[in-house]
Amino acid sequence: xxxxxxxxxxxxxxxxxxxxxxxxxxxxxxxxxxxxxxxxxxxxxxxxxxxxxxxxxxxxxxxxxxxxxxxxxxxxxxxxxxxxxxxxxxxxxxxxxxxxxxxxxxxxxxxxxxxxxxxxxxxxxxxxxxxxxxxxxxxxxxxxxxxxxxxxxxxxxxxxxxxxxxxxxxxxxxxxxxxxxxxxxxxxxxxxxxxxxxxxxxxxxxxxxxxxxxxxxxxxxxxxxxxxxxxxxxxxxxxxxxxxxxxxxxxxxxxxx
Amino acid sequence: xxxxxxxxxxxxxxxxxxxxxxxxxxxxxxxxxxxxxxxxxxxxxxxxxxxxxxxxxxxxxxxxxxxxxxxxxxxxxxxxxxxxxxxxxxxxxxxxxxxxxxxxxxxxxxxxxxxxxxxxxxxxxxxxxxxxxxxxxxxxxxxxxxxxxxxxxxxxxxxxxxxxxxxxxxxxxxxxxxxxxxxxxxxxxxxxxxxxxxxxxxxxxxxxxxxxxxxxxxxxxxxxxxxxxxxxxxxxxxxxxxxxxxxxxxxxxxxxxxxxxxxxxxxxxxxxxxxxxxxxxxxxxxxxxxxxxxxxxxxxxxxxxxxxxxxxxxxxxxxxxxxxxxxxxxxxxxxxxxxxxxxxxxxxxxxxxxxxxxxxxxxxxxxxxxxxxxxxxxxx
Amino acid sequence: xxxxxxxxxxxxxxxxxxxxxxxxxxxxxxxxxxxxxxxxxxxxxxxxxxxxxxxxxxxxxxxxxxxxxxxxxxxxxxxxxxxxxxxxxxxxxxxxxxxxxxxxxxxxxxxxxxxxxxxxxxxxxxxxxxxxxxxxxxxxxxxxxxxxxxxxxxxxxxxxxxxxxxxxxxxxxxxxxxxxxxxxxxxxxxxxxxxxxxxxxxxxxxxxxxxxxxxxxxxxxxxxxxxxxxxxxxxxxxxxxxxxxxxxxxxxxxxxxxxxxxxxxxxxxxxxxxxxxxxxxxxxxxxxxxxxxxxxxxxxxxxxxxxxxxxxxxxxxxxxxxxxxxxxx
Numbered sequence: 001x002x003x004x005x006x007x008x009x010x011x012x013x014x015x016x017x018x019x020x021x022x023x024x025x026x027x028x029x030x031x032x033x034x035x036x037x038x039x040x041x042x043x044x045x046x047x048x049x050x051x052x053x054x055x056x057x058x059x060x061x062x063x064x065x066x067x068x069x070x071x072x073x074x075x076x077x078x079x080x081x082x083x084x085x086x087x088x089x090x091x092x093x094x095x096x097x098x099x100x101x102x103x104x105x106x107x108x109x110x111x112x113x114x115x116x117x118x119x120x121x122x123x124x125x126x127x128x129x130x131x132x133x134x135x136x137x138x139x140x141x142x143x144x145x146x147x148x149x150x151x152x153x154x155x156x157x158x159x160x161x162x163x164x165x166x167x168x169x170x171x172x173x174x175x176x177x178x179x180x181x182x183x184x185x186x187x188x189x190x191x192x193x194x195x196x197x198x199x200x201x202x203x204x205x206x207x208x209x210x211x212x213x214x215x216x217x218x219x220x221x222x223x224x225x226x227x228x229x230x231x232x233x234x235x236x237x238x239x240x241x242x243x244x245x246x247x248x249x250x251x252x253x254x255x256x257x
Numbered sequence: 258x259x260x261x262x263x264x265x266x267x268x269x270x271x272x273x274x275x276x277x278x279x280x281x282x283x284x285x286x287x288x289x290x291x292x293x294x295x296x297x298x299x300x301x302x303x304x305x306x307x308x309x310x311x312x313x314x315x316x317x318x319x320x321x322x323x324x325x326x327x328x329x330x331x332x333x334x335x336x337x338x339x340x341x342x343x344x345x346x347x348x349x350x351x352x353x354x355x356x357x358x359x360x361x362x363x364x365x366x367x368x369x370x371x372x373x374x375x376x377x378x379x380x381x382x383x384x385x386x387x388x389x390x391x392x393x394x395x396x397x398x399x400x401x402x403x404x405x406x407x408x409x410x411x412x413x414x415x416x417x418x419x420x421x422x423x424x425x426x427x428x429x430x431x432x433x434x435x436x437x438x439x440x441x442x443x444x445x446x447x448x449x450x451x452x453x454x455x456x457x458x459x460x461x462x463x464x465x466x467x468x469x470x471x472x473x474x475x476x477x478x479x480x481x482x483x484x485x486x487x488x489x490x491x492x493x494x495x496x497x498x499x500x501x502x503x504x505x506x507x508x509x510x511x512x513x514x515x516x517x518x519x520x521x522x523x524x525x526x527x528x529x530x531x532x533x534x535x536x537x538x539x540x541x542x543x544x545x546x547x548x549x550x551x552x553x554x555x556x557x558x559x560x561x562x563x564x565x566x567x568x569x570x571x572x573x574x575x576x577x578x579x580x581x582x583x584x585x586x587x588x589x590x591x592x593x594x595x596x597x598x599x600x601x602x603x604x605x606x607x608x609x610x611x612x613x614x615x616x617x618x619x620x621x622x623x624x625x626x627x628x629x630x631x632x633x634x635x636x637x
Numbered sequence: 638x639x640x641x642x643x644x645x646x647x648x649x650x651x652x653x654x655x656x657x658x659x660x661x662x663x664x665x666x667x668x669x670x671x672x673x674x675x676x677x678x679x680x681x682x683x684x685x686x687x688x689x690x691x692x693x694x695x696x697x698x699x700x701x702x703x704x705x706x707x708x709x710x711x712x713x714x715x716x717x718x719x720x721x722x723x724x725x726x727x728x729x730x731x732x733x734x735x736x737x738x739x740x741x742x743x744x745x746x747x748x749x750x751x752x753x754x755x756x757x758x759x760x761x762x763x764x765x766x767x768x769x770x771x772x773x774x775x776x777x778x779x780x781x782x783x784x785x786x787x788x789x790x791x792x793x794x795x796x797x798x799x800x801x802x803x804x805x806x807x808x809x810x811x812x813x814x815x816x817x818x819x820x821x822x823x824x825x826x827x828x829x830x831x832x833x834x835x836x837x838x839x840x841x842x843x844x845x846x847x848x849x850x851x852x853x854x855x856x857x858x859x860x861x862x863x864x865x866x867x868x869x870x871x872x873x874x875x876x877x878x879x880x881x882x883x884x885x886x887x888x889x890x891x892x893x894x895x896x897x898x899x900x901x902x903x904x905x906x907x908x909x910x911x912x913x914x915x916x917x918x919x920x921x922x923x924x925x926x927x928x929x930x931x932x933x934x935x936x937x938x939x940x941x942x943x944x945x946x947x948x949x950x951x952x953x954x955x956x957x958x959x960x961x962x963x964x965x966x
Binding site: 011013014015017019025027094095098120121122123124125126128129130131132133134136137138139140141142156158159160161162163164165166167168169170171174180181214215216217218219220221222223224225226230232233234235238239240242243244246247248249250251254256257 | 649709710711712713736737738740741744745747748749751752753754755756757769773774775776777778779780781782783784785786789825826827828829830831832833834840841843844847871888889890892897903904914921924925926927928933938939940941942943944945946947948951952953955956959960962963964
């Protein structure tokens with residue numbers, strides 16, 4: 001079974017995001033550290049687990065700048081066998097990323113494609129679906145359980161929906177996006193880190209795959225900081241008095257109950 | 258000295274940081290309160306390679322350099338100083354003895370389990386009447402056929418009952434002074450060997466510190482490390498690595514305290530402004546960070562000298578002295594910045610303050626470090 | 638051909654979701670600025686009866702795909718039906734709710750019709766024919782203004798509970814056009830085997846109007862019972878901070894925040910939650926935030942509209958009684 005994992009380099013979850021003063025549609029990356037998208041780590045872990053059970057071969061792919069190599073190394077250190085880097089210096093755009101991935105993956109052929117449920121930077125959650133569309137494959141998104149069934153011909157997943165879980169069966173190959181709760185990603189061992197850093201990567205320039213690409217679909221106008229909230233009230237008195245006062249304010253002032 | 262890190266180093270340190278923040282930090286307060294270390298976490302640290310950090314890959318270890326080791330110890334100590342001291346004793350004291358003084362039979366029998374953390378090791382030099390002056394040790398070892406018979410009591414043993422393997426120092430004849438000293442590898446379960454009192458401590462409460470009691474304990478002659486008369490030499494020759502480990506531990510505790518104080522000083526509002534808007538507080542933070550950074554570079558420097566294959570006697574002592582004294586200063590000020598909240602256990606600075614205290618005491622007190630440093634600078 | 642805006646009116650268990658009225662409300666506003674007609678896409682099993690209700694929400698035309706095979710949302714048939722309508726109508730915009738199925742559908746549709754996918758929209762402005770949407774990025778640390786590139790149909794998913802719902806009027810019965818259900822390509826046939834309702838929660842955090850959420854201050858998993866009782870009586874969902882979820886006190890589907898769900902209910906009651914930045918990322922767009930915490934310096938108080946420095950175990954029962962009393966009158 002050939003399994004592919006799509007990963008992305010994103011700012012650390014704790015990074016202090018500042019908007020660039022010279023380019024208001026960009027963030028200032030000079031002082032932030034980058035990590036593998038946390039949801040993509042669930043995808044890497046799941047790929048490793050499935051490969052372990054089904055004797056599969058695993059490949060990790062990213063589209064992005066030279067610096068994105070670090071997230072491939074991270075996936076390799078976790079245990080992925082092969083890594084493919086599609087170097088691309090354009091601002092990340094799901095439509096473009098899905099186009100490039102579609103070309104590369106089509107050339108290689110996989111039985112299962114895993115990705116994170118969304119990247120925590122732009123949070124569009126578009127690449128998985130668009131990639132599935134480009135490849136003509138089924139998709140199951142926001143998945144918390146994956147089971148390969150039917151002799152590796154299909155997959156049964158639990159996916160999050162409002163108020164519960166939907167159990168979905170899909171034919172393979174398929175694109176599956178991974179949600180927190182699916183597994184607990186392993187940390188790489190020291191030895192595996194060193195081994196991963198010595199591995200050769202397969203590298204493609206995005207230019208060689210862009211034929212037929214019709215351009216980005218969205219335009220970011222500018223970034224602004226979220227508006228500050230008005231100063232709140234702290235209610236005085238003992239717990240009972242304060243709770244009564246709160247109920248009254250929620251009714252009469254805030255009008256939310 | 259090289260200041261930038263390689264990709265290997267960066268990723269290994271990040272793994273240490275991730276593990277520390279995700280696994281050690283959330284349970285650190287609980288471990289401190291109950292006095293129990295989280296054994297699941299130790300097992301995982303073993304799997305990741307942190308129980309064999311500085312042992313070369315050819316010998317079955319993780320093959321890290323001491324600079325990376327120091328960085329990782331800082332990360333672990335920032336989250337849980339008790340876990341860090343368990344690692345420090347195992348890695349920089351016990352594994353160093355194993356590598357440099359143990360023979361092939363010892364290695365074959367014990368090393369693999371030590372490298373995976375399956376067997377944790379303890380280092381036992383101190384006795385009730387032999388602390389800084391280790392030449393006074395009196396644990397008696399008497400040769401009897403193919404065994405030594407050990408009698409006496411050791412104290413303040415880190416990893417006390419947690420360990421499976423103990424490196425124990427004694428003497429075959431106290432009158433010979435240091436020339437009579439010996440080092441044994443003692444296995445848990447050796448007849449006549451038992452764990453004594455568990456010490457109740459000020460800090461590092463999750464790291465067990467116990468007495469070791471030897472009552473006609475029978476240790477095979479094969480478990481003698483080195484030769485008779487070399488005990489103290491072995492103990493003294495591995496101190497630098499241990500001091501680098503404790504310097505890093507002190508820095509980690511200090512850094513955790515500094516960060517807690519910084520964020521508290523930004524959140525806490527008094528006289529209608531955050532604490533940090535007062536220069537008296539802001540200057541404290543400036544001093545805290547400056548000293549932490551200085552301690553880091555002394556420590557990295559000592560680690561780097563060791564990585565060059567040299568003996569960093571002076572460097573390790575200076576790093577240990579400065580880092581541990583820095584930890585006192587920084588944790589003291591962190592509590593001060595927290596005011597009353599710093600004195601209650603709800604806030605972690607209370608624990609940092611207690612944990613930091615021992616760093617100027619064990620692995621050579623500050624006074625011993627000053628002796629080492631001054632002897633060095635005056636020797637010519 | 639007149640301009641149209643298409644909204645996806647999501648149905649569950651035979652009923653329109655609340656988001657349908659919100660899409661109709663915002664869609665109508667957009668139609669007025671753009672001179673367009675508001676049309677709804679209604680897909681499901683035995684849903685034809687809902688067209689009247691859509692008329693009351695201001696929908697002028699309904700594209701109806703009613704078939705037993707469409708009872709539950711699955712990507713391929715819904716995308717196929719929706720895409721066929723888009724190709725025919727060439728709408729000026731497509732609006733769906735940023736629910737799990739909504740985001741699934743929007744992304745796949747955007748891939749198929751090469752549209753401009755703009756997800757999780759929290760604000761909108763129209764200038765002539767140009768739509769500019771505001772959406773949070775970097776976990777809410779910045780708000781981006783995003784528009785469609787020339788020639789691309791904007792496909793927007795709107796965050797629930799943010800936009801004003803259409804006021805129900807008398808409303809003329811909308812024109813109904815039936816859409817045939819295209820056969821899904823075999824290779825894409827996904828099947829919904831079953832739906833498991835999440836245990837315990839009365840409502841899901843992502844769609845609830847009121848969320849009562851617990852953090853480290855809950856001290857124990859058993860204490861979440863207090864929140865579930867509150868939620869049941871008041872009609873709320875139970876949320877949780879990462880600290881509570883990581884401690885194993887409550888399952889992850891309750892988690893609000895950076896690694897959990899982003900929510901914006903009208904009322905968010907944070908109990909024993911300190912307000913780490915990761916948590917704030919998921920709930921700071923709530924309309925009204927209440928914080929109950931013992932620690933007067935807890936970060937959450939900076940964000941809260943109303944705060945009580947006190948013991949949540951004492952405050953919450955009184956609050957529940959008082960709300961029930963107010964509602965009874």
